[in-house]
Amino acid sequence: MRAALRGLDPRNAQRVAGxxxxxxxxxxxxxxxxxxxxxxxxxxxxxxxxxxEAVGVAAYHAGDYAEAARELRAYRRMSxxxxxxxxxxxxxxxxxxxxVALRLVREALAEQPDAEEAVELRLVEAGVRQDxxxxxxxxxxxxxxxxxxxxxxxxxxxxxxxxxxASAYADLLEAVGEAEAAEQWRAAVAAHTPEDDxxxxxxxxxxxDTAPDEEPPPTVSGSTPAAxxxxxxxxxxxxxxxxxxxDFDQDVEGEVAELLGETDADEGDAEH
Numbered sequence: 591m592r593a594a595l596r597g598l599d600p601r602n603a604q605r606v607a608g609x610x611x612x613x614x615x616x617x618x619x620x621x622x623x624x625x626x627x628x629x630x631x632x633x634x635x636x637x638x639x640x641x642x643e644a645v646g647v648a649a650y651h652a653g654d655y656a657e658a659a660r661e662l663r664a665y666r667r668m669s670x671x672x673x674x675x676x677x678x679x680x681x682x683x684x685x686x687x688x689x690v691a692l693r694l695v696r697e698a699l700a701e702q703p704d705a706e707e708a709v710e711l712r713l714v715e716a717g718v719r720q721d722x723x724x725x726x727x728x729x730x731x732x733x734x735x736x737x738x739x740x741x742x743x744x745x746x747x748x749x750x751x752x753x754x755x756a757s758a759y760a761d762l763l764e765a766v767g768e769a770e771a772a773e774q775w776r777a778a779v780a781a782h783t784p785e786d787d788x789x790x791x792x793x794x795x796x797x798x799d800t801a802p803d804e805e806p807p808p809t810v811s812g813s814t815p816a817a818x819x820x821x822x823x824x825x826x827x828x829x830x831x832x833x834x835x836x837d838f839d840q841d842v843e844g845e846v847a848e849l850l851g852e853t854d855a856d857e858g859d860a861e862h
Contacts, residue, residue, distance in 0.1 A: 591640045592851055598635055606635045607846045613644050615842060621651035639668035650677055655684040675703070676710035680717070688718045709735055709751040713758055725766050732759045740771075742778035753782055 591610070595603040609631035616624040625648040628641070635641045646661030659681040662674045675698040682691040695715045699708065712735040719728035735755045739745050747753050760775035 592849055594638045594640050595635075595850065597638075602634055603850060604846065606631045606638075606641065607849045608842070609634075610641065610644050611842050611845050611849065613648050617648050617651050621648060621653075624648040625652045625654065637668075639665050639671075642668060646674070646677075650681065653684075655681040659685070673707075676707060676714050679711065679714045683714060683718050683721065688722055691715075691718050706751055709755060713754065716758060716762070720762065720765065725762065729759075729762055729766065732762060742775050747778055747782040753779060 595607055598606060609627040613624040613628040613631065616627070625645070628645040628648040631641045632645050642661050643665040646658050646665055649655070649658035649661060659678055662678055662681075666672060666674065675694060679691045679694040679698070682688075682694060691714065695711045695718075698711050703711065712731055716728040716731040716735075719725070719731060732755055733740060736745050736752065736759065742756065745752055745756065747756060756775055757779050760772045760779060763769075763772035763775060
């Protein structure tokens with residue numbers, strides 16, 4: 591990301607970096623605010639692949655699946671990175687195109703992805719099958735991802751990816767009327783889930799429907815002093831962001847400075 595930002599005018603790079611840092615900071619808890627910042631970065635640097643990636647990820651978390659798919663495809667074209675296949679398939683599912691979602695899953699699995707991505711793809715596939723009312727097929731997909739096991743004591747629930755599949759499997763068992771088995775799986779999942787872990791949606795993917803906090807989000811200012819004639823507040827007004835709500839704090843300011851190569855981590859710590 592630092593290398594990509596070097597191609598921008600220094601002051602523009604600072605503002606783009608600020609928006610990207612805030613987008614990354616807020617994406618889990620306040621996805622709509624994160625998306626607003628990612629879009630502001632895109633307005634200033636639409637030709638940077640990392641910016642399009644940030645918009646796509648933020649849009650996915652905010653539930654804007656059409657924009658997420660567009661931006662992540664743009665990122666893939668610009669960067670050559672073939673990642674985000676499970677996310678793109680899930681976007682197609684959310685947009686009501688299950689056949690496209692299943693095709694994307696099949697194509698990705700045919701390329702023998704790593705274990706973590708394969709699990710993500712299987713979770714999306716199972717979700718699509720459930721959407722289509724194909725519960726037996728969804729069950730086969732999840733049991734296959736669990737190594738063919740149908741008992742919680744025979745899988746490694748200390749593995750976060752297995753834990754996600756187990757959570758989806760418990761929901762599926764509930765859907766097919768096997769309440770007792772579902773409760774056994776849920777109890778096993780709860781026993782291995784960290785207290786601060788995210789909530790999972792029915793297919794085991796992080797839910798994008800979590801309502802943002804009602805308190806105003808934390809905000810950032812540039813990492814270096816802005817020129818008097820062109821303040822951060824003016825820049826935020828042009829970006830369509832409420833400048834009064836975005837008085838950037840020192841932690842984010844330091845991260846922006848580090849991202850731009852203006853200071854190393856030790857210097858940033860000393861300054862703060």
